[in-house]
Amino acid sequence: MNYKKLISNRLSNFPSVPTDKSGAVIGLLAGLAVGAVIGILFAPSSGKKTREKISDKALGLADNVKDGFHSIKDNFNNGKQSLSGLKNQVVDNVKTKVNTVSQEFKDFRDTELEKAKSAIKNTADDANDAIQNS
Numbered sequence: 701m702n703y704k705k706l707i708s709n710r711l712s713n714f715p716s717v718p719t720d721k722s723g724a725v726i727g728l729l730a731g732l733a734v735g736a737v738i739g740i741l742f743a744p745s746s747g748k749k750t751r752e753k754i755s756d757k758a759l760g761l762a763d764n765v766k767d768g769f770h771s772i773k774d775n776f777n778n779g780k781q782s783l784s785g786l787k788n789q790v791v792d793n794v795k796t797k798v799n800t801v802s803q804e805f806k807d808f809r810d811t812e813l814e815k816a817k818s819a820i821k822n823t824a825d826d827a828n829d830a831i832q833n834s
Contacts, residue, residue, distance in 0.1 A: 729761070729764075729765075733757070733758075733761050736757050737754060737757070741754075
């Protein structure tokens with residue numbers, strides 16, 4: 701019998717693995733903690749030593765959870781700072797573009813006004829010459 705084919709057929713009936721791994725990590729940590737406690741409880745030690753071992757393991761687990769929380773918090777803060785820097789960069793780029801376009805428009809407006817003034821002056825001069833020559 702082809703076991704690989706049988707296993708793959710059986711696994712295809714299960715829902716797909718979720719992309720969020722936080723539940724799996726929490727489950728793994730909880731399983732490790734429960735396994736450690738059960739292992740210590742069934743160890744051939746006195747009650748006092750067993751309680752001390754459980755306490756030490758619990759404190760170690762609490763420290764690991766704290767370290768993990770601080771690591772996540774630091775990653776979040778770094779991401780937040782990175783996004784803030786990106787936002788500032790985008791705002792600066794937009795301001796620069798707006799200032800550039802605004803200056804180009806002012807230059808264009810001034811040039812066109814000079815052209816219009818010159819055309820009006822030439823037309824007025826031509827009209828004045830025509831009146832004087834008639």
